[in-house]
Amino acid sequence: MSTGMKSFENLDQAGAIYPMVGMEGVLALVGIAIWIIWHFWQICIENREHRKDIENAKTWHAERTKKLSKND
Numbered sequence: 001m002s003t004g005m006k007s008f009e010n011l012d013q014a015g016a017i018y019p020m021v022g023m024e025g026v027l028a029l030v031g032i033a034i035w036i037i038w039h040f041w042q043i044c045i046e047n048r049e050h051r052k053d054i055e056n057a058k059t060w061h062a063e064r065t066k067k068l069s070k071n072d
Contacts, residue, residue, distance in 0.1 A: 005014060020027075 005017070
């Protein structure tokens with residue numbers, strides 16, 4: 001990869017010499033969009049897991065109540 005510079009004279013006029021100059025804004029927007037999508041995806045997964053945990057707790061409680069009422 002070359003910067004296209006032939007000499008180091010007039011460095012004050014060279015400008016940016018790294019790859020993809022001008023893409024910073026686009027890349028920042030893509031990163032923010034991915035971050036927001038990840039948050040929505042994570043919320044959906046956690047909600048699904050919480051619903052399963054609540055159902056398991058209800059089932060456990062119902063079974064435990066049934067066992068205790070049989071013992072009385």
